[in-house]
Amino acid sequence: MIAALGSLAVAAALAAAEPxxxxxxxxxxxxxxxxERGAFDEAFSILKPFVFDLPPNxxxxxxxxxxxxxxxxxxxxxxxxxAIDAPLxxxxxxxxxxxLIERVxxxxxxxxxxxxxxxxxCHPANLDRDEMDGLLGCPFRDGIxxxxxxxxxxxxxxxxRGGFSVIxxxxxxxxxxxxxxxxxxVTLSISGTRLQAGSRPREFIEMxxxxxxxxxxxxxxxxxxxxxxxxxxxxxAVLRLAQPxxxxxxxxxxxxxxxxxxxxxxxxxxxxxxxxxxTVKGFGSGVIK
Numbered sequence: 395m396i397a398a399l400g401s402l403a404v405a406a407a408l409a410a411a412e413p414x415x416x417x418x419x420x421x422x423x424x425x426x427x428x429x430e431r432g433a434f435d436e437a438f439s440i441l442k443p444f445v446f447d448l449p450p451n452x453x454x455x456x457x458x459x460x461x462x463x464x465x466x467x468x469x470x471x472x473x474x475x476x477a478i479d480a481p482l483x484x485x486x487x488x489x490x491x492x493x494l495i496e497r498v499x500x501x502x503x504x505x506x507x508x509x510x511x512x513x514x515x516c517h518p519a520n521l522d523r524d525e526m527d528g529l530l531g532c533p534f535r536d537g538i539x540x541x542x543x544x545x546x547x548x549x550x551x552x553x554x555r556g557g558f559s560v561i562x563x564x565x566x567x568x569x570x571x572x573x574x575x576x577x578x579x580v581t582l583s584i585s586g587t588r589l590q591a592g593s594r595p596r597e598f599i600e601m602x603x604x605x606x607x608x609x610x611x612x613x614x615x616x617x618x619x620x621x622x623x624x625x626x627x628x629x630x631a632v633l634r635l636a637q638p639x640x641x642x643x644x645x646x647x648x649x650x651x652x653x654x655x656x657x658x659x660x661x662x663x664x665x666x667x668x669x670x671x672x673t674v675k676g677f678g679s680g681v682i683k
Contacts, residue, residue, distance in 0.1 A: 419462070421444045425440035425444065425465065426462070428440060429441075429474075435475050437465070437475055438466075439475075441462050441466045442476075445458045445459070445463050445486070446578065448606055452613065452615065454577050458534075459493070460490050460492075464486075464494065464507070464508050466486055467484075468483075470482050470483035471487075480515050480520035481525050481555075482529060482533075491508040494508055522556070527570060528557055528571035528572070529555055531570070532575030532577075534577065534578045536579065536650075537580045537582060538553070541584040543599060544586070545586075545626060546595050547562070549561060551599065551631065553601075556571055557570040557572075558599070558630075560631070562629060569630050569631040578605070578606040579605050580604040580606075580650065581602070582648075583657070584600070585600050586599055586600075587600055589664050589670055591668055591670050597626045598623050598634070599631060600621070600623055601622040602619065602622075602660075603622055604619055604648040606618075617648060618640075620636055620638055621635065621639050621672075622635065622636050622637075625682070635682060637660075637672065640653070658675075660673075661673040665681075669681045669682075
């Protein structure tokens, strides 16, 4: 077993690298120090938002900071401060390995550790192909928990990190998550709604999601809380609405708690004409055709 390097050893190893490695980001260093003290809950509370949020340069296409990502991958794989999550650990180890190779080289001790530890986390026996496909296409999609929603006719739909799976007559049809990923997201809730519109029921999946992006203003993160409505059409989940509910700027990484009043302000119903209408209190309404 390769022993974990302490924070002092990490610093010494970085100082010894040729050419000199860029310094570890202060937030990453704080999380790593907490981890090395055995304060796993504290380390997780620092490292997860740092890795999952927009990177410090606010470029959504930039990879996460590799030192923080390595430790967070280890925590998800070992269950230190978090539930064991092999698929997510595997994806994070891959990010960490690529980043460490670029920053400190393939032969650096931390790079070697990342490559060795990833072998277990990324073993095929620990992974679901559809879930991995969803994570690879949208790795920083936080808050998604497996949710089963019953549909009419004995059908059901499963919402997870792999996307949407409609199960009917013993067959499963998946709508991948890649097509609905907004980048850095935090999902607050997932629920099903069935409405009788005319002679047939229409079945929807409602999601409330924070989406983080760099704003047009310099050095600002824009948080958009979005109400997403998908309709289950035959065996597919089709996006019908992506309605902004509120905007915030430069606020901390979103929590998984629904802001007060948001759920009650979003109404999906059948109007007097038999059309499915969405309403956001104080902002207006429209029709989902």
